[in-house]
Amino acid sequence: MSCWKYKAGLLLIVTLVITWVTSAEVTQEVYDGYRHPFAVTYLGTSLLAAYLPIALVKDWLLRLMRWDGIETESDSAEAVDLSFAVKQGATQRNDVEMQNQGKVNNSKGYSSLEEEKALIYHQKGSEAIVGHDTKMTIKQIAKVASILAPIWFASEYLMNAALARTSVASTTILFSTSGVFTLLIGVISGEDSISIIQVISVVVSIAGVAMTSLGKSSATNESQSTATISRGGGDSLLGNIFALLSAATDGLFAVLLKKFAGEGGDRVDLQKLFGCIGIFCVGSLWWLGVEPEFAVPQSARIGEIILANCFVGSFLSDYLWALCIVWTNPLVAALASSLTIPFAMLEDILFHHRQFSMSYVLGSVQVLLGFVLANLPDSFSWKSTLEMLRSLK
Secondary structure (H helix, E strand, C coil), X not given: CCHHHHHHHHHHHXXXXXXXXXXXXXXXXXXXXXXXXXXXXXXXHHHHHHHHHHHHHHHHHHHHHHHHHHHHHHHHHHHHHHHHHHHHHHHHHHCCCCHHHHXXXXXXXXXXXXXXXXXXXXXXXXXXHHHHHCCCCHHHHHHHHHHHHHHHHHHHHHHHHHHHHCCHHHHHHHHCCHHHHHHHHHHHCCCCCCCHHHHHHHHHHHHHHHHHHHCCCHHHHHHHHHHHHHHCHHHHHHHHHHHHHHHHHHHHHHHHHXXXXXXXXXXXCHHHHXXXXXXXXXXXXXXXXXXXXXXXXXXXXHHHHHHHHHHHHHHHHHHHHHHHHHHCCHHHHHXXXXXXXXXXXXXXXXXXXXXXXXXXXHHHHHHHHHHHHHCCCCCCCHHHHHHHHHHHC
8 A cells, every 4th residue: 555645534534524523413403403314315425426427527537647758659650660671671671682681681680579579469458458347347237336336325314314313412422432333344244354453443442432421511511412312212212322333333334445446546546436426326316205295495594504514524524535545544443433532532622612621631632542553553563662672571
């Protein structure tokens, strides 16, 4: 995996965490006046279909550029052939005594040159074909999308359903357990090997999440108690269950995406994949009838907020998050969801002037530490740590 992709993936993660915090607040505000999480999820995932024409136009432009390059290279090769033929004819006329031998040698030389040129062109063509074949065809991408689309839709719907029934803080805390599910699914499926650093990073992150759940801000406690009463205790419990299920399906999606995409996403065009996922959701999930009493938002403002949030929170952030998975690894991307806790805390301190308990602050620091540990290089293993400690004695 190239170093620049990994660094770019980490930079994208920071950008996405800020987007997630803002999107979660906006989504819950929408559900206060329009409680249709399935409709919001359906719209957000359907927008992904727009990536397919974007990818096809991109491929068309690349083919045009490649064709112009091939024509230029062909003209240069013809000029070399003409120059070679003129020089060869002059040599044959001047060397009369060695004409027969010269013809044989020249014929061999010309034949050898032609074979060499043909081999070069064949190798270039093979590289282009292999480079294209290493990527999945559109048919293969469609098959992969048919597997990933239901998992992705389930994760998105369960998250939105959780936000409609419980608080943003509870949803964020429970969803941050996706790191555990990602690690377990990766090990069980054989897609990832467990290391002591990975285990420590997950434990530290989960411990930090637990500390933040025990020490909440006073303003948060008041708002959460009010929200719990208004939504009902049963709804709040169901929302917490939905958040956990969303974390599990999110971990499954991350592991499968990394498996199909390969290192650095070299095997699949993510734009085509997400475009196919969007098309699959448009054509295959509308009939489920999860929310039979569908209604258009009564307020134009809510409708505008839903569209804007779906574009930023789904169309853009989902694709960028997929890049984070294939450019880094599923565990790092999963632990990134926990970063919403310290970022949300900073947002509340700076913009809402809320005060947090010491346990909440320490928990947020632990969450950040867990993410840092997950990004330590593979060379930093338990064995190398023991050797370093022994050398200090």
